[in-house]
Amino acid sequence: MKTYIGIDLGGTNVRVAKIDEDGNVLAQVKGPSYGQEGPARVMANIKEMVRELPGWKECAGMGVGVPGPVDTQAGTMVLSTNLPGFAGYPFAEELRKEFGMPAYLDNDANVAGLAEALVGAGKGLRNVFYTTISTGIGGVLVFDGKTVSGKHGFGGEVANIIIDRNREKVNYLNVGAIENEASGTGLMRKYEQRKGEKIAHTGIVFDRAEQGEEIAKACVEEFQRDLGQYFATIACVCDPEMFILGGGMMKSADKFLPGIIEQYKAMSHTAIEDTPFVLASLEEPGIIGAAMLPKSNGQ
């Protein structure tokens, strides 16, 4: 069975693993990423970690997931807010030269979606759309085993999709952008504003809605309606065989997902109402998806 090297690089930590083509993690090394110290330090560290993996030379290729949009053809980051100095840096090329094997780069949400599509909840399907809902909202279409990362790496950067023009301007995103309206951060902001009270986490909103509190109920209904419309919009574009949902909010999925699906159906043609909404199944989609990048590219 083929094996690959996956690298999950964040601003603070990095994980490097040897993973087989079914997504089994065979060996893993973790450590600080030195992400604030610039490419030279980060790359030297990664190279050392790769060499700590037993049998790394037998791997058929390597892939890296990074925080931010990626030019997947060039193998470079487009923006690198959390990894200063990496925008335009020849990341994949450097790994390719260093290790003498194919190397690929993609966005961390995209590789998580790739993992779920290839060896997770969407295994065996041709066309799946992955959405992660936590403090932010991201996603990716995986078609024919490949992430649709797009010209500028903004494929699946769904945060900025306008869901309702008549909302408040919150930040640099569009007025009514789905991330501001229906991420965990968005839900908390709106509830706190309306209730006039700070809360510790979004679970409180769902609990209070269940207990019948009107403000919480209204917030949860709006959250469900907004996300229902979001998924209906995605379906109009690519009609996936499955919606896969990941991210921290999914811990409370039983409290809100049925309502999202109901709204999705209300805004969709009858013929596409049966598209399943399935929770992400992998514990470590980030590192597994990074390792799937060479496989996804035919290695």
Place this chain on the structure above:
Amino acid sequence: MKTYIGIDLGGTNVRVAKIDEDGNVLAQVKGPSYGQEGPARVMANIKEMVRELPGWKECAGMGVGVPGPVDTQAGTMVLSTNLPGFAGYPFAEELRKEFGMPAYLDNDANVAGLAEALVGAGKGLRNVFYTTISTGIGGVLVFDGKTVSGKHGFGGEVANIIIDRNREKVNYLNVGAIENEASGTGLMRKYEQRKGEKIAHTGIVFDRAEQGEEIAKACVEEFQRDLGQYFATIACVCDPEMFILGGGMMKSADKFLPGIIEQYKAMSHTAIEDTPFVLASLEEPGIIGAAMLPKSNGQ
């Protein structure tokens, strides 16, 4: 050079052509489709027309574009409003058996997009999004030379995307669906309502807006804003290398397209502002795209 058979089937007319892999039409037969008389008559007619093409036996495969959503894996129509009796009919299979060559079926807007992506305005690009704006609005993502037709054939059935929740309920589509708000039909409906006057075609609205009429100006601005938001939404999902625009409305593109692009930029991240908006370049994308289906499927 490889050649293919393309079939462009409508409710009223049908065209059958022999086309080379660069999209050149080598021979063509046209006639009535007998679309209201059911599959037996329609298929017998098509088979006869294929045999009229000189050298049809040398073709490497055949493709059919039909009006309505298609299950491309099964080679069947999902709905067939304009072709009674064809929903679920084993269309591709019957052609495959009859002619002993690979046969494929897809939606007519999708094959037009495929033609533009493979041999038209998007030639050589990996990821293009085609939108047709006429009486209705349709589209399709073409990725890696394949249409993303989706699980139920609703990929690119963008008409139902909600662009503004606070609009009037018009028909079975969602309130604020892009097709009702920014198709030719939608633009005319809104102008006629506000002006209290029937007009012959949408060109009149653009002309009157240029002449400074306030109602026409407001309608055109809304049309541009709605379509700008639509394209910004598409970009968030798949970040195409190019937007290709087809359909009858494009005859007046010089009067409204710059305004759409301006709105698109206003609702998009700076990094993706440069995505080009290009008019469709083929005169007969429907028949050419049908013939490209076997090529797109590796034949």
